[in-house]
Amino acid sequence: MIPKLLKKCFLYSLPCLFLLGSLLCLNGCAAKPEPISKSGFYLNTIITITLYDDTDASVLDDCMSLCESYESMLSRTIPGSDVWKINHSNTAPVTVSPETADLLHTALQYCALSNGLIDITVAPLSDLWDFSSDGEKHVPDSKAIAALLPAVNYQNITLDDCTVTVSDKDTALDLGFIAKGYIADKMQAYLLEQNVKSAIINLGGNVITIGSKPDHTSFQIGIQKPFDDRNVSIATVPSIHSSVVSSGVYERYFTENGKLYHHILNPKTGYPYENTLLGVTILSHTSLEGDALSTTCFVLGLEEGLALIERTPDVEAMFITDDYQLHYSSGFPH
Numbered sequence: 001m002i003p004k005l006l007k008k009c010f011l012y013s014l015p016c017l018f019l020l021g022s023l024l025c026l027n028g029c030a031a032k033p034e035p036i037s038k039s040g041f042y043l044n045t046i047i048t049i050t051l052y053d054d055t056d057a058s059v060l061d062d063c064m065s066l067c068e069s070y071e072s073m074l075s076r077t078i079p080g081s082d083v084w085k086i087n088h089s090n091t092a093p094v095t096v097s098p099e100t101a102d103l104l105h106t107a108l109q110y111c112a113l114s115n116g117l118i119d120i121t122v123a124p125l126s127d128l129w130d131f132s133s134d135g136e137k138h139v140p141d142s143k144a145i146a147a148l149l150p151a152v153n154y155q156n157i158t159l160d161d162c163t164v165t166v167s168d169k170d171t172a173l174d175l176g177f178i179a180k181g182y183i184a185d186k187m188q189a190y191l192l193e194q195n196v197k198s199a200i201i202n203l204g205g206n207v208i209t210i211g212s213k214p215d216h217t218s219f220q221i222g223i224q225k226p227f228d229d230r231n232v233s234i235a236t237v238p239s240i241h242s243s244v245v246s247s248g249v250y251e252r253y254f255t256e257n258g259k260l261y262h263h264i265l266n267p268k269t270g271y272p273y274e275n276t277l278l279g280v281t282i283l284s285h286t287s288l289e290g291d292a293l294s295t296t297c298f299v300l301g302l303e304e305g306l307a308l309i310e311r312t313p314d315v316e317a318m319f320i321t322d323d324y325q326l327h328y329s330s331g332f333p334h
Helices: 057-074 082-087 098-113 123-129 142-151 176-193 287-300 302-311
Strands: 017-020 036-042 045-051 157-160 163-166 199-202 206-210 219-224 233-239 243-248 253-256 259-262 277-284 316-321 326-328
Touching (some): 036 057, 045 057, 057 098, 098 157, 098 176, 176 206, 176 243, 176 287, 206 219, 206 287, 233 243, 233 277, 233 316, 277 287, 287 316, 302 316
Antiparallel strands (some): 017 219, 036 045, 045 199, 157 163, 199 206, 219 233, 243 277, 253 259, 277 316, 316 326
């Protein structure tokens, strides 16, 4: 749900979370099942699902299949997906699934409410910067960046029920700032339908928990220390039936002439956002909301981002500034 007071204001959500103490010691209690897990490579990262109160491996298989089906629907790089068809439509109307239309509607609301600071049509700029490639990276030519800016405008998109039309043939969508959260929520809903009461869904930068540990204590989610190994945490967040999502500059970046360039691009300038933030972590009820707000708070910066969270019910945030100091909203557990 869009926060009621988000008035001022892809791929963005990053694999910057890891789990601390996720393997539980069951103290020899034979009545409690051992945790079972399954991992796979989806959404450009390794995802893991762990069940603590269920031994039915088919539930894990079905949950992974659900993730794969949504990725095949929402990825911009998989030929035939809804987003791929929009991006290759050459301005012709495209009919998409109700799920894609629903997510696109929500994403466009965030674009509008952020005044374009978040823009789902930033894909052409992301391709130009090419942070995802393994090769040597360089700052693109300024003229090439300027030439793409007219195509980067969420207002180039018209959504009419399940029909999507883009007005500029060079406009391309990327739902990365919100899609992973949407998929995590769908996976959680499926597990709840299967009567799972204790589990962790780890989609890299998005972690969502079902219930608590079998001993009724909270799961502990580690937040990666920026620019350090993934098993080094700067903080931990307790989570009971909630979502923890982080966005940061330290997963996809390069340096040139002593300056760091990261993948979170300003759609109005074509260059990475410059502020004092290294990362933002959102604690919320849904992963979709956490995805959208982690990016929104990052682009707003520390002061405005904190102010937004304080106005938003049932959401807390932690900000990491470039001096490695942690800044918390008033209700963040620490």
